[in-house]
Amino acid sequence: MPESYPEWPTAEQMRNYLQSYADNFGVTERICFQTEVINVSRNTQGRPGWLVTVRFKDGLEENYEFDFVLVCNGTFSIPKIPSMPGMEEFIASGGEILHSTGFNDSSQIQDKRVVVVGFGKSY
Secondary structure, three states: EEEOOOOOHHHHHHHHHHHHHHHOOOOOHOOOOOEEEEEEEEOOOOOEEEEEEEEOOOOEEEEEEOOOOOOOOOOOOOOOOOOOOOOHHHHOOOOOOOHHHOOHHHHOOOOOOOOOOOOOOOO
16 A cells, blocks of 8 residues: 555545556456355365356356455445344444444544443455
């Protein structure tokens, strides 16, 4: 990441960084945009790896074999906050529950007692 970027880059800075990275390392031309992954399963044809079925925008489906599959839904996905006992009462009494994607400024927790469940943002 560029040294000029702040600790919490904006969405535009992240897009620019990821685009630059993908272009630099030859990833961009290997991406199938507007393509839905409809199935991922272990290869059962006597070889290690994965079978991935995709559906293109025109409805055509194709199968591919890969050695590895990465699921990278990170901070750009819809946040998942698990339900916990007492959650509603905590919120009703003035408490706040944040997903890591909603924590962008340390002033949000200044002078507050805080508990962190899980891990922080990925770098």
